[in-house]
Amino acid sequence: MPAPDPILTVTLNTALDLTYHVPGVRLHHSNRVAQVAARAGGKGINVARVLDRLGQHTLVTGLVGGPTGSAVRADLARPPLAEALFTVRGETRRTVAVVDPIAADVTLFNEPGPRITATEWAAFTAHYARLLDAGCRAVVLAGSVPPGLPSDAYGTLVALARQRGIPVLLDTAGPWLLPALAAGPDLVKPNADELHEATGLADPLAAAQALLARGAGAVVASLGAEGMLAVTPQGAWQAVPPERLAGNPTGAGDSAVAALSVGQVDFLPWPQRLAEAVALSAATVLSPLAGSYDEAAYRSLLPRVRVTAL
Numbered sequence: 031m032p033a034p035d036p037i038l039t040v041t042l043n044t045a046l047d048l049t050y051h052v053p054g055v056r057l058h059h060s061n062r063v064a065q066v067a068a069r070a071g072g073k074g075i076n077v078a079r080v081l082d083r084l085g086q087h088t089l090v091t092g093l094v095g096g097p098t099g100s101a102v103r104a105d106l107a108r109p110p111l112a113e114a115l116f117t118v119r120g121e122t123r124r125t126v127a128v129v130d131p132i133a134a135d136v137t138l139f140n141e142p143g144p145r146i147t148a149t150e151w152a153a154f155t156a157h158y159a160r161l162l163d164a165g166c167r168a169v170v171l172a173g174s175v176p177p178g179l180p181s182d183a184y185g186t187l188v189a190l191a192r193q194r195g196i197p198v199l200l201d202t203a204g205p206w207l208l209p210a211l212a213a214g215p216d217l218v219k220p221n222a223d224e225l226h227e228a229t230g231l232a233d234p235l236a237a238a239q240a241l242l243a244r245g246a247g248a249v250v251a252s253l254g255a256e257g258m259l260a261v262t263p264q265g266a267w268q269a270v271p272p273e274r275l276a277g278n279p280t281g282a283g284d285s286a287v288a289a290l291s292v293g294q295v296d297f298l299p300w301p302q303r304l305a306e307a308v309a310l311s312a313a314t315v316l317s318p319l320a321g322s323y324d325e326a327a328y329r330s331l332l333p334r335v336r337v338t339a340l
């Protein structure tokens with residue numbers, strides 16, 4: 031049987047993610063790093079890793095360049111995650127996550143990424159359109175946008191997918207979220223701070239409704255310990271995890287996006303999509319690196335997630 035069309039994940043700002051384990055970080059002092067991990071990251075790549083683990087056929091695209099871009103490519107080859115990355119002249123960025131298991135705290139430092147030229151952007155959008163034409167079941171657009179790209183860069187990518195009838199999930203924030211809404215992404219997934227920043231509204235339900243009014247097909251907002259809120263044309267629901275887990279929350283949002291994209295392609299009812307997203311996201315906190323989750327925790331949490339219609 032031929033493989034099904036993939037879920038395409040797009041990471042405009044790919045990264046080599048460095049994770050430093052520093053038990054007892056002392057600010058304003060010199061710190062010894064106990065353990066270092068380096069792997070290909072950026073939100074879309076993490077989403078693809080989780081999708082792959084869930085048994086979904088995936089394809090990774092985005093922009094890479096320079097020796098750090100080559101390291102990202104090499105890392106995706108072991109174990110293989112199918113990629114159709116596009117090479118640019120600038121150097122792919124690094125991100126640093128400093129995990130302090132004693133303080134149960136993580137601090138992130140995300141570099142801005144390489145400057146992309148207008149010619150490179152035009153060539154990438156043509157490359158992306160060819161990937162869409164080759165067939166995919168859904169597109170996930172995730173993460174920040176590197177310097178040089180227009181603020182409606184995601185709007186362009188959303189529109190190209192929507193013109194072809196391909197569902198689009200968008201996970202971005204700040205200056206890149208609002209300009210993309212008019213193109214009608216099927217789902218956006220801000221966290222509580224991003225929702226507040228985008229709308230100026232403190233109430234997550236009202237803020238999510240405001241994003242719907244601006245063109246989002248549905249909004250799933252992650253609310254930390256209060257779980258996740260889905261606001262859709264079919265109704266609104268909140269899902270709450272049964273317990274709060276301590277660990278490394280980096281990548282928890284990416285796992286939620288992976289679960290939501292499976293829900294999209296499998297046409298799952300919203301309460302089930304939300305429960306999957308909450309359980310997978312919570313199980314990611316127990317995993318040391320973004321893009322992985324704790325399988326036993328996921329299975330144990332899923333039946334205990336409480337979903338309420340609002």
Ligand SMILES: O=P(O)(O)OC[C@H]1O[C@](O)(CO)[C@@H](O)[C@H]1O
Nearest residue numbers: 045071072073140173174281320
């Ligand atoms: O594109 P940004 O918003 O800077 O986020 C990128 C970062 O987020 C993570 O995906 C975690 O969500 C890291 O892997 C890191 O690459």
